[in-house]
Amino acid sequence: MTTQHFLVLDIGGSAVKYAVMDPQAALLHKGKFSSPKTSLDDFWLALDKVVFTLRQKYTLDGIAISTCGAVNCDSGVIHGASALPYIHGPNFKSLIHERYQLTAELENDACCAALAELWQGSAKQSNQCCLVVIGSGIGGAVVSHRQVQHGHQLHGGEFGYMIAGEKNGLPVTFSDLASTRALVEIAAETLNVDPKSLDGKAVFDAAMQGDARLVPVIEQWYRTLAIGLFNIQYCIDPETIILGGAVSERPDLLMHLNRHLDDLMTAIPIANIRPQLATCQAGNDANLIGALFHFLQRQA
Template identity: 35%
Template structure:
C-alpha cells in the first residue's frame, strides 16, 4: 500500500491507498499555521504510524512545485514550505520513495486517471475554491509550462484598466469563498456556512441570485478563454461546491449568455462536473506517483 497526503492550508488529509485507486483508510489533522518544524514533526508522526504497511508516499501540496526534484519553490497558503524538499526529508528519515505535485494539478490528474476526462487528449480541470486553480492536459499529459505556472488561473486577468495596469483577477471574481461570504452578508447571516448560503441559492432568493449569477458568469468567462487558448475536448469543474448541481447549471447558463451577447463567438465549450470532489487531490497524487515510478 501507499500513504497519500493532501497537504492543505487548513488540513493535512491522508489515506492508505492501493495502486488501483482504492482508499483503504483516510483521516485528517489540522495543518500547523506558521512553523515548518511543527509541520515536519506532525508529518513524520503520521508516516511512522503507517511505516510497516507502506512502500511509498505520494503528496499533493499547494504552491509551485519543481517536478524534477520535488522542491517546493513557493508554498502557497503554507509559506513555511517555501524552498523545502519533502521528498529529500522523507528519504533521509524513512528511506521511502516519494513524489509531490501541485494540488490543482493533482485534481486534474485524478480526473485523467479515473474521472471525467479519462482518455481525453486535450482537457482542462478548474478547481473552485478560495481562488481558481486547476490543471491543463495536452496530448494526454499534464502541462507544467516553462515556469511551472500552467493552470495557475487565479492570476489570469478578468478585467484590466489599460491606462493604469490595474486589474481584477480570476482568483477574486471566481472565488467560491468570496461568493459565499457575499451571499451570507446579503442575508445578514455572516456567521453561517456554505451550506446555508446554498440554501438561499436553491430557493432562488432574489437578494442572492444576482451574486451567484455573477459568480457563474465570471467562471464561464474563464471557460471561454480556455476554449480559445487551446481548444480542449472537455473542461471539468471541480472543488467542493461543484457537488452542488446548480453550479454547473449556472456556468452553462453563463456560457450561453456570453455567446448570446456576442453572436460572433465560435467556441462551444463542453463543460462537465468532475468525478472527484474532496478526495481529488489524493487520487491525483497517487496517479502521479504511479506514473513517475513507471508502475502503470
C-alpha cells in the same frame, strides 16, 4: 505476490489528509491532522506519528504527495507561496528519503486533481482538458496529450490570476470575482453581514428559500464564471473543461453555466467553439488519487 502499499498525503493550508492506498487507489486507511502553522520541524513531528503508526500494520513502498504551491516534480522543491510558508524551499524528496528511507514524489494539488480525473474520472477518454478548481480562490491545471503542462514558471493552469475587470482603477482577478470566497463576500456585503457568518452553501440556500437580494448576486457570479471558462476555451482549446471544488457538487451548476454560455455564444456569432463542461468525479479524494497516479507514473 505481495500487495504494494503507499502512503499518500494531501498537504493543505488547514489540514493534511493522509491515506494508505494500493496501486489501484483502493483506500485501505484514511485520516488527517491539522497542518502545523509554525515550522517544518513541527510538520515532521506530526508526520512521524502517522508513519510510525501505519508501519505497525503496513509495509510502505513510497510516499506520494499532493500539495499547494508551484511544485518542481524533478527537484522536489515547492516554489511559490501558500498558507504554509515553511514548505517552500526545502527538497522534500531528499528529506523524506533521509527520514523514512522511502521514495517520494510530489505534485501540485490542482494537477493531482486533474490526474485523478484522467485516471478514474471525467477525463478518462480525453487527451486535452483543463481542470478549474473553484474554492477560496481559483486554481487549475492544463492537460495535453494526457500530460500535465506545468508551464515555464510552473504556473500553468493558475487561472485565478486572470484579470477579470477593474474596480476603482485597480485590476480585479478571476479569483476575486468568481471563486466561492468572492460569492460569499459579495453576498455578505449585499446582506450587510459578516462574511464569516456565511459560506457558499448558505448563500445558495438563502436564495432558494426566497431571499430575493441574493438572486442577482448569484446570477452575476454564474455569468462571471462562464466568461472565464469561455476565455479558457479560446486560449487553450481543450476538449473538456472539468470543474472541481465543493460547488461543483451542486446538481444545477452546469445548467446555469451553460445557460450563460448560450448567451455568450449568441452575442459573439464569430465564436462557434462551445466549451464542453463536466464536473469532477473523484470527489474529496481526488488529490489523494492523483498524487498516487503521479507517483506510479514517475516510478514506472
